[in-house]
Amino acid sequence: MSSPSPAFPTVAFIGGGNMARALIGGLRRGGMAAGRIIVSEPSAASREGLAAEFGVTATADNAEAAAAGEVWVLATKPQVLRGVCEALAPLAQARRPLVVSIAAGITSAQLDRWLGGGQAVVRSMPNTPALLGAGVTGLYATAAVGEAQRALAEALLRPAGETVWIADEALMDAVTATSGSGPAYVFLLAEAMQAAAAAEGLPAEAARTLVVETIAGAARMLKESGEPAATLRQRVTSPNGTTQAALEAFAAGGFMPLVAAAVHAARIRGAELSALND
Numbered sequence: 172m173s174s175p176s177p178a179f180p181t182v183a184f185i186g187g188g189n190m191a192r193a194l195i196g197g198l199r200r201g202g203m204a205a206g207r208i209i210v211s212e213p214s215a216a217s218r219e220g221l222a223a224e225f226g227v228t229a230t231a232d233n234a235e236a237a238a239a240g241e242v243w244v245l246a247t248k249p250q251v252l253r254g255v256c257e258a259l260a261p262l263a264q265a266r267r268p269l270v271v272s273i274a275a276g277i278t279s280a281q282l283d284r285w286l287g288g289g290q291a292v293v294r295s296m297p298n299t300p301a302l303l304g305a306g307v308t309g310l311y312a313t314a315a316v317g318e319a320q321r322a323l324a325e326a327l328l329r330p331a332g333e334t335v336w337i338a339d340e341a342l343m344d345a346v347t348a349t350s351g352s353g354p355a356y357v358f359l360l361a362e363a364m365q366a367a368a369a370a371e372g373l374p375a376e377a378a379r380t381l382v383v384e385t386i387a388g389a390a391r392m393l394k395e396s397g398e399p400a401a402t403l404r405q406r407v408t409s410p411n412g413t414t415q416a417a418l419e420a421f422a423a424g425g426f427m428p429l430v431a432a433a434v435h436a437a438r439i440r441g442a443e444l445s446a447l448n449d
């Protein structure tokens with residue numbers, strides 16, 4: 172995992188909620204000085220928590236944080252971001268920060284417009300395992316973002332997990348539908364497997380352990396073997412065996428098209444939400 176260098180510029184987090192905490196925690200563990208991080212956050216309890224846990228400066232004033240930061244991380248909920256950005260537009264024009272947004276569904280063109288235009292914007296989509304440093308983030312940079320700024324954005328997000336650059340912003344809704352919402356798909360599979368195991372007579376606690384460790388182990392095999400999922404699946408499927416019986420039941424129920432329809436629905440909803448915030 173790459174650590175931010177001592178030369179890392181001051182980073183202002185606008186919004187100090189769950190995702191901001193995950194990113195700040197990652198930066199601090201990577202060795203970034205607390206004095207290089209400032210957070211603006213309306214809740215006094217959250218500000219106290221951020222200051223106590225990470226040693227960072229926390230303020231209620233977005234402009235105060237933004238005035239100190241060469242990098243702005245926009246980490247509020249998408250619904251309030253327009254107002255937040257418009258209030259910061261004069262400062263954005265004066266300072267020309269690198270703007271890194273983690274807000275779902277807000278486009279770089281919206282951000283640029285709300286900030287008065289001409290901004291270097293990186294739009295990113297992390298996911299909740301970022302809270303454990305086990306996330307994955309899709310990143311998109313506008314043409315105004317230079318190489319050094321791309322590296323900065325990546326260094327910011329890298330402590331939260333893997334990063335994947337996306338060349339076409341139109342695909343960011345597909346990123347959201349895949350990895351942003353994706354943890355919920357895996358949790359749904361876990362729920363369904365636990366319920367099925369219980370229906371077959373296993374005690375709930377045993378079912379939970381069997382399911383959780385199966386998913387965690389299979390995920391490690393996927394990651395560490397580097398083999399395609401289909402190859403790993405075929406390897407545990409002996410002809411006319413138990414796994415084949417299960418896979419035939421999945422196919423009969425339309426599992427693959429069902430997953431495709433679910434990811435598609437998430438992508439379409441992402442585009443709709445983006446239009447609502449315009």
Ligand SMILES: NC(=O)c1ccc[n+]([C@@H]2O[C@H](COP(=O)([O-])OP(=O)(O)OC[C@H]3O[C@@H](n4cnc5c(N)ncnc54)[C@H](OP(=O)(O)O)[C@@H]3O)[C@@H](O)[C@H]2O)c1
Binds near residue numbers: 189212213233
């Ligand atoms: N959680 C995820 O899985 C995930 C994944 C990818 C992207 N994201 C994106 O990350 C962003 C933050 O999500 P989150 O889960 O961290 O939400 P969150 O915990 O609600 O964090 C948002 C923070 O912004 C604060 N805030 C509200 N209005 C503000 C304002 N005007 N100025 C400054 N701060 C303000 C909120 O304070 P109060 O609570 O006091 O209102 C809250 O602490 C969202 O845009 C979301 O789309 C989240």
